[in-house]
Amino acid sequence: MDYLDYVQMTKGQRFAYRIKSFFTGIPGAIKKFFAIVGAIVKKIFLGLGHFFQNYGGRFVKGDIGTKLSYVIMGAGSMLHGQIMKGLIFLATEVAYIYFMITFGSYYLARIYNSNMILLTTTKTAQGYEQWGTGALGKEVAVHHTGTFGSELKNPDTYDDSNKVLLFFVLTCIVTIAFIAVYIANTKSAYASQQLKREGKKPLNFLQEMKTFLDERFHVTLLTLPIVLLITFNILPIIFTIFMAFTNYDEKHQPPANLYQWVGVKNFADVFYSNPMKSETFGKILIWTLIWAVFATFTNYIFGIILALLINKKGIKAKGFWRTMFVVTAAVPQFVTLLVMKLMLDDKGAVNSLLTSVGIPAVPFLTNATWARITVIVVNMWVGIPYTMLITSGLLMNIPEDLYESARIDGANAVQQFTKITFPYILFVTTPYLITTFVGNINNFNVIYFLTGGGPAVSEYYRAGKTDLLVTWLYKLTVDTKDYNLAAVIGIMVFIICAIGSLIAFNMSKASKNEEEFS
Amino acid sequence: MTNTNDSMKTGYAQKRKAINTIVYIILSVMVVIWIVPIIWLILQSFNTEMGVTTKFFPSSFTFDHYIALFTDEQYPYGKWILNTFMVAALSCVISTLFILMVSYALSRLRFKVRKTFLNLGLILGMFPGFMSMAATYNIMDIFGLKQQLFALVIVYSAGAGLGYQVAKGFFDTIPRSLDEAAKIDGATRNQIFWQIILPLSKPIIVYTALTTFTGPWADYIFVSYFMKDNESNWTVALGLYKMLDKEAISTHFTTFCAGAVLIAIPITILFIIMQRFYVEGVTGGAVKG
Known part of the structure; x- marks a missing residue:
């Protein structure tokens, strides 16, 4: 078409x-x-x-100094007259080798094994015998058949699996960083060699340092944020992704009980092999998507309607109306949501009001269907002021002459809205709509503070009827310590968000070509 | 269409007046719905009864709960406020600095891994924020920061480098000719950043500082996992949540209300003053896509 x-x-x-x-x-x-x-x-x-x-x-093209720096870092720089730089490269190499010998190799060797300890296999009269080398080189018999899987309960002789996994990831990151420095070293040696051949003098140390304030200012600006990002953000994420392939659950809590590699078992569990977990995952996933669609569009539509009402011509005290709604958006969410929870309790203020006028009490938060409706409605209460605030500004930005020419052409108010106002707002807010949708998939506050995911049901694996994937993830992490399952869910949420953003991005690109606003 | 011109006009005016009246009624009803829970909270904070009441208006008023907040030894609200403030303030300073540095570099400077970093930010942003909480906790343990307030500061500000979008959008709008003129005059990029760009960026600095302050101020998720049973290092969000536990709610509900009102006041005022920046931050980024 x-x-x-x-x-x-x-x-x-x-x-x-x-x-x-x-x-x-x-x-x-x-x-x-x-x-x-x-x-x-x-x-x-x-x-x-x-x-x-x-x-x-x-x-190939390098001189002796450049060639030497492929083995001894900094040699090229030193031979070409950049002593200080060469020394720094050399020190990096020495530090890395020392790090690997004393620390890194220990954990690299252990990660291969499903028990995360170093295993040596020897032939005996009965068959195979395996030896595990734990902390401090202490040797202990582990298994006699060569199959893995039985739990290890010997905290004194083994390393904490957490440490092995974490330090393995750390060693990998340090190695990648070292390779980057190593490459920089060969590049720098070659560059200074070429400068020398052209008869120019390579920069001295002080001059080189000055480039970090000018030509290479981005290095100065980004180094510290990136180092912290890697240590406390990327490292934990990689660690968590690895957890998804282990049996790190409530029964395997190191150092008392070590955990082991289990391959893709956790993913299989969530998709088909464990009926309880897969049913819980499937149902929570569907509810999460339903919730995200309703939460996003109810807020969006009613927020725009509210903004239109407030900004309607002839309405007085616009500032007053707006402030009234903004106040509720400004109060920290955990406060307003906890208040809502108390008011909507089975014996709360709303129900006592209902019974006093003769309407039977409503199980707002304890009946599954009611609870689902309640969270969506309360989410409107929380979110509409935000949408109103954002779209108010946009409404005032619509060029007035668009309306004028529409009126001359005889368009009525409804037509003006459907032909001008709404397409314009939709166009400008599409990226906002996408981020809100992804935000709602990850909406922790509304669900957790209102219902706590409840009402809990026995056919779900540690979850309730209003739990979203993220609140389930939170409960698995904090309450039950099923870290492996939590990691699997985190990865699934990531994939859902990525695919959702792609669909939305494609659609918004299409609508941008169609409607020519800008 | 038998009406004369005049009666059409008055008919139109009447119709418009009627519509406006309906709009006023709708708005008033909505304001009531939106504001009632807040008023209920404020009223309950002065209620003489201690537990949850079902009545809207308290029968008698008292100021005791506000005093109790700072004298109750079981729930040291004053200590929580201090903890929250220290964590939020420190995270705010570090995060703001980081965000400005990263977004300036990504917006004004051109270097090899720039695109990679932009994409990385997008990808990392799609992981649920607290998915790696357990791993982070382990790392903090190794650094000796288990259940320490400083661990929270690190958690809140370490990822700040990824929140560059809004500030980058702002920096993108500052004309490049400014940089070029300064460069011709012999300024280094370092000097351009501190002496030319930052003084022009007050709105975005204020916005960034605000969001990075209010985030930690109201965070519950990380505190609840990191500080589990170390009550002296709780922050307000966790402390207030615990006041509504089954065993505490009958004696501490009104104290909870008082505490909630106290911490909501500064944030609400800040937000109302700063709502313009908030809107600009969100839509400014949106318009550029």
Whole structure:
């Protein structure tokens, strides 16, 4: 179908077409998701190819100093007259080797094994015997058959699995950082060699330092944030992703009970092999998506309506009305939500009001269906002021001459809204809509403070009827310590958000071509 | 269409007046719905009864709960406020600095890994924020920061580098010719950042400082996991939540209300003053896509 067909359709057909194209867009977006992943992998390999080409090329063309710095870091810099820089490179190499010998190799060796300890296998008369080397080189018999899986209960002789996994990731990151410095070293040696050949003097140390305030100012600005980001954000995320492949649950809490690699068992559990977990996951996933759609669009639509009402011509005291709603948005969410929870309690203020006028009490938070409706309605209470605040500003930005020409053409108020106001707001707020949708998939506060995920049901695995994936994740982490399952759910939420953002991004690109506002 | 011109006009005016009246009624009803829970909270904080009441208006008023907040040894509200303030203030300073540094570098400077970093920010942002909480806790343990307030500061500000979008959008709007003129005059990029760009960026500095302050101020998730049983290091959000526990609620509900009112006041005032920046922050980024 091309644009002409689309224009000739009636409104209903267009709407149906939009809905259809949204759902038909889902497989495309999933395909695109994997295509992007593939493209990233391809890019990485291409980059690696280039890298080795340059790496080898510099070695071939290099003089003795450059060649030497491929083994002894900083040698090239020192021979070319950059003593201080060379010493720093050399010190880095020494520090890295020391780190690997005393620390890194220990954990690298242990990560291979499913028990995260170092195993040596010897042949005995009865068959195989395996020896585990725990902390301090102490040797202990582990298994006699060569199959893994039985739990280890010997805290004195083994390393905490957490430490092994964490320090393994740390060692990997340090190694990557070291490789980066090593490459910089060969590049710098080659660069100074070329400068010397051209008869120029390489920068001395002080001059080099000065470039960090000018040409290389981005290094100065980004180093500290990136180091902290890696240590306290990326490292934990990688650690958590690894957890998804272990049996780190409430029964395996190191150091008393070590955990082991279990492969993709946790993912299999969540999808099909464990009926309870897979049912819980499936149902919570569906509810999360329903919730996200309702929460996003109710807030969006009613927020815009409220903004239109307040900004309507002839309405006085606009500032007063706006402030009244903004006040509720400004109060910290955990306060307002806890207040709502108390008011909507079975014996709370709302129910006592209802019974006093003769209406039977409503189980707002204790009946599954009611609780689901309640969280969506209360979420409107929380979110509408935000949307109103944001769209108010946008409404005032719509060029007045658009309305004027529409009025001259005889458009009535409804037509003005559907033809001008709404397309304009939709156009400007599409990115906002996407972020709110992703935000609602991750909306912890409303659910946790209002219902705590409840009402809990026995057929769910440690979750309740209003639990979202993220609140389930939180409960599994904090209350039951099923870290492996929590990690699997975190990864699934990531994938859902990524695919959702891609669909929305594609759709918004399409609508940008259609409506020409900007 | 038999009406004369005049009566059409008055008819139109009447219709408009009627519509406006309806709008006023709708708005008033909505304001009541939105404001009632807040008023209920404030009223209950002065209620002489201690537990949850079902009545809207208290039968008698007292100021005792506000005093109890600072004298109750079981729930040391004053200590919580101090903890919260220290954590929020320190995170705010570090995060603001980081965000400004990163967004300036990504907006004004051109270097090799710039695109990579932009994409990385997008990808990391899609992981649920507290998914790696348990891992972070382990790392803090190794650094000797288990159940320490400083661990919270690190958690809140370490990821700040990823919150560059809004500030970057702002920096993008400052004309590049300013940088170029300064460069011709011999200024380094370092000097341009501190002496030219930052003084022009007051709104965005204020906005960044505010969001990075209010975030930790109202956070419950990380505190609840990191400080579990170390009551002296609780912050207000966790402390107030615990006041509503089954065993505490019958004696501490009104104290909870008083505490909630106290911490809501500064945040509410800040937000109302700063709502313009908030809107600009959200939509400014949105318009550029």
